[in-house]
Amino acid sequence: MTKYIIRRLLLTVLVVFGVILIVFTILSLTPGDPGRLILGSKATQAAVDQLNHQLGVDQPFLVQLWNYLKNIVLHFDFGKSYTNGESVIDAISACFPVTLKLALFSALFSSIIGVVLGVISAVKQYSALDNVCSVSAMFFASAPDFWVGLMLLSVFALKLHWLPSFGIKSELGYVLPVATLTLFCAAGILRMTRSSMLDVVNQDYVRTAKAKGAESRKIIWKHALKNALLPVLTAIGMNFGSLFGGAVTTEMVFSLPGVGSLLITAVKSKDIPLAMGSTIFLAVIFSLIMLVVDIIQAFVDPRVKARYTGGKG
Amino acid sequence: MKRVLVLIMAAVMLLSCLAGCGTDKAQDPDDGAAKVLELEMNTFPATLHPHEFTTINEYCINYNVYEPLTYVTDDGTVQNVLAESFEVSEDGKTYTYKLRQGVKFHNGETMTADDVVYSFEAAINDPYMATYVSAIESAAKVDDSTVVVTLKAPSSAYVRMSKYITILNKKFCEENESLVSVACGTGPYMLSNYTDGVVIGLTAFADYWQGVASIPGVNYNYIADTATKTMAFESGDLDFITVPEADWDRISSNTAYISGSTTQDLVYWVVLNSADDILSDVLVRQAVYCAINKEDALLVAGNGAGVVANVMADPSIIEGATDDFEYLTYDVEKAKELLAQAGYPDGVDLGEICYIGGTTYEKIAVSVQSSLAQAGITVALKATDDSAIFGDLAVGNFNMGVLGSGLGRDYSLYSQLYTTPYLGALDLCQLQDSSVDEAFAAAAVTIDKAEREAMYKDLITKLETGAYYVPVYYASYIWAAHPGFTPHVDDGGLQIYYCTME
Numbered sequence: 068m069t070k071y072i073i074r075r076l077l078l079t080v081l082v083v084f085g086v087i088l089i090v091f092t093i094l095s096l097t098p099g100d101p102g103r104l105i106l107g108s109k110a111t112q113a114a115v116d117q118l119n120h121q122l123g124v125d126q127p128f129l130v131q132l133w134n135y136l137k138n139i140v141l142h143f144d145f146g147k148s149y150t151n152g153e154s155v156i157d158a159i160s161a162c163f164p165v166t167l168k169l170a171l172f173s174a175l176f177s178s179i180i181g182v183v184l185g186v187i188s189a190v191k192q193y194s195a196l197d198n199v200c201s202v203s204a205m206f207f208a209s210a211p212d213f214w215v216g217l218m219l220l221s222v223f224a225l226k227l228h229w230l231p232s233f234g235i236k237s238e239l240g241y242v243l244p245v246a247t248l249t250l251f252c253a254a255g256i257l258r259m260t261r262s263s264m265l266d267v268v269n270q271d272y273v274r275t276a277k278a279k280g281a282e283s284r285k286i287i288w289k290h291a292l293k294n295a296l297l298p299v300l301t302a303i304g305m306n307f308g309s310l311f312g313g314a315v316t317t318e319m320v321f322s323l324p325g326v327g328s329l330l331i332t333a334v335k336s337k338d339i340p341l342a343m344g345s346t347i348f349l350a351v352i353f354s355l356i357m358l359v360v361d362i363i364q365a366f367v368d369p370r371v372k373a374r375y376t377g378g379k380g
Numbered sequence: 381m382k383r384v385l386v387l388i389m390a391a392v393m394l395l396s397c398l399a400g401c402g403t404d405k406a407q408d409p410d411d412g413a414a415k416v417l418e419l420e421m422n423t424f425p426a427t428l429h430p431h432e433f434t435t436i437n438e439y440c441i442n443y444n445v446y447e448p449l450t451y452v453t454d455d456g457t458v459q460n461v462l463a464e465s466f467e468v469s470e471d472g473k474t475y476t477y478k479l480r481q482g483v484k485f486h487n488g489e490t491m492t493a494d495d496v497v498y499s500f501e502a503a504i505n506d507p508y509m510a511t512y513v514s515a516i517e518s519a520a521k522v523d524d525s526t527v528v529v530t531l532k533a534p535s536s537a538y539v540r541m542s543k544y545i546t547i548l549n550k551k552f553c554e555e556n557e558s559l560v561s562v563a564c565g566t567g568p569y570m571l572s573n574y575t576d577g578v579v580i581g582l583t584a585f586a587d588y589w590q591g592v593a594s595i596p597g598v599n600y601n602y603i604a605d606t607a608t609k610t611m612a613f614e615s616g617d618l619d620f621i622t623v624p625e626a627d628w629d630r631i632s633s634n635t636a637y638i639s640g641s642t643t644q645d646l647v648y649w650v651v652l653n654s655a656d657d658i659l660s661d662v663l664v665r666q667a668v669y670c671a672i673n674k675e676d677a678l679l680v681a682g683n684g685a686g687v688v689a690n691v692m693a694d695p696s697i698i699e700g701a702t703d704d705f706e707y708l709t710y711d712v713e714k715a716k717e718l719l720a721q722a723g724y725p726d727g728v729d730l731g732e733i734c735y736i737g738g739t740t741y742e743k744i745a746v747s748v749q750s751s752l753a754q755a756g757i758t759v760a761l762k763a764t765d766d767s768a769i770f771g772d773l774a775v776g777n778f779n780m781g782v783l784g785s786g787l788g789r790d791y792s793l794y795s796q797l798y799t800t801p802y803l804g805a806l807d808l809c810q811l812q813d814s815s816v817d818e819a820f821a822a823a824a825v826t827i828d829k830a831e832r833e834a835m836y837k838d839l840i841t842k843l844e845t846g847a848y849y850v851p852v853y854y855a856s857y858i859w860a861a862h863p864g865f866t867p868h869v870d871d872g873g874l875q876i877y878y879c880t881m882e
Contacts, residue, residue, distance in 0.1 A: 100771045103805075106434075106507050112804045114507030150426035151560045153576075161576060217607055225615045232612040233603050234578060322603045324577035331604075332424070332577075335765065 068365065075361055079354040086350040087343070091135060094339050095128055104337050105149050122149070124339075135343070145347070146340035148333075155344035159326060163348075165235065166318070166325035170310035172245045177252035178303050182292075184253075185260025185299075189268060190287055200257060208254035216247040216320040233322040244321045248314060252306045259302045263295040270294075297368055304360030308353040416581075416597035417865070417881060418618045419874065420609050424577050424602045429559035430546040432508040440873035441580060441600055445486075446546035446565035449477050449496065450539060452789070454643075454870055456699060458539055462491065462547055462566060472534030472827045479525045484587040485549040486563070486570035493521040498550040500529060511788075511796065512544040515824075533825045536832055537790040540699070568593045568877040578602055582876075593877045613860065619881070620861040620874065625683040625740065631860045641856040642869045643697055645786040647689055648681070648744055650733070650850040655776050655810040658730060663722035665847035668730070668780075669708045671715035671755035672748055678853040681743035685858045689851035691844050693791050700791030700823070700833055705841040715755035727756025731779035734772060737763030741782040744852055748782065773808045781808065784855070791836050795820035798843055809848035816843070 102119035119125045123134065138144040145155035188200040207215065223243060224232035231240050267273065268291050276286045315327030322328075326345055333341035421437040430442040449463035460466070463477040483491040500519030503509045515535035520528050531538060552564040563571040568588045573581030580600040584593040603609045606624040610631070613621045623631050623639065632639040652659045652668060659665055674688045687694075690709075693701035719728060733749060735741035742763060749759055759780060764772065773781050785806075787793040796806040799817045803810065816839070823835040861867050868878035 097765075097768060100774075103770060103774070111507065111510045114510060115805075118507070152558060153560070158576075217611075220608065220611050224617070225611050228615060232615045232617045233608055234601060236579075319604050320608055322578075322601070322605070322608060324575075324602075328577060328604070336426075337768075 071365060072362060075358050079351075079358055082354050083347065083351055087136070087139075087347055088132075090343055090346045091132055092128075094337075094342060095131065097337070101149050101337060101339065145344040148341045149338045150336055150341070155340050158329060158341060159344055159348050162324055162326045162329045165323055166311055166314060166327060168241065169244055169248065169314050169318070169323065169325060170307060172241065173248035173252060173310055173314075174303065174307040176245065176249040177256055177306065180249065181253040181256025181303075182260050182296075182299060185257040186264055186287060186292060188257065188261045189264035192265065197261075201261070204254040204257045206254075207250045208258065210251075211316075212247055212251050213316040213320050215250055216243065216317055219243045219247055220320070235323060240321070240323075244314075244317050244323055247317050247320075248310060252310065255306060256299060256302055260295065260299050263298050264291060267291045267295040297364065300364060300367070301360060304356060304363075308356040308360075311349050311352045311356075415881070416599055417595050417620070417876065417879070419598060419600050420603045420612065420618055420621055421580075421600045422602075422604060422606070422609070425580065427558075427560045428563045428571065428574070428580075430548070430563075430565065431503050431506050431544075432559075434508070436873065437600070441582075442546065442563075442565075443567075443873065444569045444582060444598070444876050445563050445567045445571060446548075447567050448543045448546050449479075451543050452540045454697060454789075462496075473531045475529045475531070475538070476522070477527045477529070479527065480589065481525060483566050483589045484585075485552065485566055486585055487549060487552050488587075489549050489551055491547065491549075491566055493524050493527050495550050496527045496547055497521050498553070499548045500527075500545060502548060502553070503545045509544065511793065512541040515541070534827050535792075535824055536700070536826065536829075537788075537792040537824065540788065540790045541793075569598060572597065573599075590877070595876055595879060595881050598876055613862075616862065619865050620859060620867055623858045623860050625681070625685055625858070628683050628685050628858055632858075636863075637860045638863060638865075638867075639858070639860040640867075640869070641685060641858045643687075643694070644855060644857040645694070645697060645789055646784055646855040647692060647694060647786070648677075648740065648782070648784040648852045648855060649689075649692060650744070650748055650852060651773065651778075651781045651783065651808045652848060652850070653776055653778055653780070653808075653810055654846075654848055656731075656779050658728060659779065661722050662846060663718045664724070664728065664730075666708060666845070667715045667718035667722065667755065668752065668757060669715075669847040669850050670711045670718065671752050671757055672850050672852070673710050673751040673754075674852050675710075676751060677744050677747040680747040681740045682853060682855060686853040686855045689854050691840060692797070692849055692851045693787075693794050693840070694854045698789050698791055700836040701794075702833065702837050702840060704837065705844070707844050708847065712755050715757075719756065724756075727758065729758045731759065732762040733759045733780040733782065734762040734764050734769060734778050735782040736765060736769055741784070745782045748780075748852075774804055774806075776810045783808070791840075792820065792824040795824070797849065811846075811848055 100115065100119065101122055101124050102115035106115055106118060123131060135146070138146065147154055148158060184200050188197045191197050220232055220243060223230045230242055231237070234240050273286060273291055276290060277283070311326065314325060315331060318325040318327040319331060326349060330342060330345035330349070333345055423435055423437055425435065425438040425441060427438065428442065430446040433439045433442060447461045449461060450466065451459045451461050453459060462480050462483055464480045466475055466477045468475055477496070479491065479493060479496060485491060497519045500516065504513050504516055515531045515533065515538050517530045517532045522528055547566060549564045553559065556562050561574045561576065566589070568585055568590070569582035570585045571580070572583040573579060579602065582598045584596050586592050601618070603612060609618070609621055610624060610627050612618045631637060650672065652665045654660055654665070678684060678686050678688055690703045690707050691701065695701040695703045719725065733745050735745040745761055749761055752759055769781065769783070772778050773783065785797070787796060796802045798809065798811050799807060799820055800812050800814070801817070803812065819835065819839045823832050823839065826832040826835060857869060859867065859869060864882040866880045868875045
């Protein structure tokens with residue numbers, strides 16, 4: 068098992084390095100003069116050139132990439148924002164709690180809602196509740212999250228005045244963004260749980276348990292769900308990972324100061340250090356979550372576990 | 381019953397978890413305070429340094445925190461602000477300012493001549509201020525209440541430009557490494573809350589030299605999305621907004637709100653690359669000029685909120701500008717005629733028209749493309765982003781482009797768009813004409829107003845008929861407020877000190 072974890076960790080390092088290389092190359096190739104962007108259109112060309120020299124962006128691409136990697140590896144230094152001179156690490160640290168809360172609560176509620184409704188849907192297949200759940204899941208899975216966000220804003224902020232329309236001046240500010248992401252993620256989990264449960268409830272061992280007179284609730288929630296949960300677990304993990312990066316539009320719609328908003332602002336202003344830092348950060352988070360999901364799956368799934376424990380497991 | 385129980389449990393968990401959320405970044409700036417004014421900003425200021433603003437939001441906030449020595453109002457009147465009075469020497473090169481006494485900074489320090497000299501020197505050495513301080517040679521203290529500013533040459537624009545040199549507190553600046561997130565001015569409002577990416581809060585300054593402001597505080601809330609901004613206003617979470625053009629008809633016709641529009645120093649234009657193979661021919665440029673239907677563009681892009689522009693600098697607000705000459709107008713037949721004279725009787729392909737995607741510029745570009753097609757001129761649309769377009773235009777890597785500018789309310793500043801020193805910067809049309817360079821330089825040092833205006837008239841005629849830029853329309857600052865709030869809008873946006881709120 069240790070071998071498996073080490074292998075996955077090495078792969079994660081490779082993925083992060085690949086992300087750095089790709090993002091750095093793309094950002095370097097995009098047109099735009101950082102010095103001009105920082106000083107504005109009214110600054111003289113000499114001042115712009117001098118600033119570009121200070122920033123090191125007048126050096127060859129490979130030198131810039133080497134310096135960037137060296138600073139990360141040796142000093143854990145992701146540079147300073149072009150726009151306000153703030154350390155990239157500080158900027159991300161300040162925004163991360165917002166994104167983390169958003170992702171955590173959305174993942175939590177979408178998992179609970181998705182799994183519970185998915186199981187009920189599967190158990191009561193073709194019932195009115197199943198139809199309502201299936202259609203709703205299809206709707207929320209296909210509706211863009213920014214549109215759902217604006218609709219929720221329109222109802223709960225504009226019409227009913229129950230919740231704030233932007234920002235997180237109070238905890239209530241989290242309700243609509245979390246609801247938006249929850250609806251989106253719960254739809255996917257519900258569909259996955261339903262189809263997985265439908266497979267399981269038709270298995271022989273479930274039929275046998277029923278025939279032996281086991282309590283129906285116990286069969287569903289204890290035996291069937293446990294076996295159906297494996298693909299659902301993967302889906303939840305992936306959802307959780309993508310919530311960090313995928314919350315970008317939701318953060319923008321609700322004016323939340325998270326990592327997604329930071330990334331968008333950085334890209335728009337060609338703030339290369341900040342854009343690089345945010346992207347690497349999101350890539351690392353996603354990779355780590357996937358790593359954890361894979362490890363949990365390896366522990367839960369005897370087939371994966373057996374591959375790395377020589378069949379002892 | 382079980383389902384209901386599950387749902388109730390889920391709801392309870394949601395509420396309990398959210399109740400446990402701390403607000404790590406955002407703090408409520410008005411806890412326990414009287415009603416503060418809630419405003420919005422679509423970009424979060426990169427800096428609060430008053431000399432280093434690059435966006436209108438940064439300028440608007442600083443406008444309420446910092447003050448200059450003098451200020452020129454929209455109608456051209458010079459007002460003394462931190463200067464009690466000032467005198468100009470006969471040669472027009474020396475400005476002697478008598479400073480207002482007893483003016484306090486937000487940190488409690490009293491303003492002195494040292495602060496003024498420090499501020500001027502900081503501005504002179506700051507690349508962000510290059511345009512505004514180009515005429516200044518030096519600033520020196522005469523005594524505790526007198527400062528002399530010496531110019532390199534007489535400058536007609538100096539007084540207008542000096543409003544951007546706001547006065548800093550020397551001690552505060554020396555104590556703070558940067559002014560990105562801190563502020564200390566003499567203005568009616570002082571910085572009370574800086575929450576990066578969320579809100580900037582100002583509180584009325586109790587020792588303000590003109591008396592404490594009637595509105596106790598202001599929150600500038602960062603809202604990037606325009607749809608969210610409009611909803612926030614309609615839900616009552618914001619007291620005042622600049623209205624997105626697309627919502628103008630709906631908001632302005634709603635009697636539940638107060639709305640208005642104010643002329644602002646912003647003109648949208650199409651730039652033609654005079655170094656381009658085909659567009660180097662003045663006849664082709666004039667054909668493009670005549671083929672563009674500006675009224676259509678105003679309707680499509682500005683939803684009618686603006687005024688069709690005949691010249692680049694709006695004569696109604698920019699000193700020295702005029703439209704008192706025969707300028708090119710929209711005339712498709714004339715455009716075709718000019719094209720035929722240029723050797724393109726069957727029309728011409730001018731390559732691409734670039735713009736920032738998803739903005740007003742895009743709407744203008746689409747409208748222009750359609751207009752040009754009527755005259756047999758084809759251009760392809762090229763969307764780019766705001767970080768890239770300026771680089772392309774500055775180095776002449778384009779055929780046509782759509783942008784806008786608000787260069788300041790003095791025509792001498794328009795030299796940036798046409799003269800050789802600004803090649804690679806704002807001389808986007810790539811014009812290199814020594815006669816134009818000399819004419820701008822000569823007018824800038826001409827103190828006699830009538831003589832200067834005559835010089836500008838000749839220059840404007842030459843530049844406008846040369847069709848380097850096609851001015852499309854002057855944008856209006858369109859705003860809406862809730863009843864009870866009376867806004868005071870001018871050149872710097874909302875001047876909160878003069879606003880009232882019931």
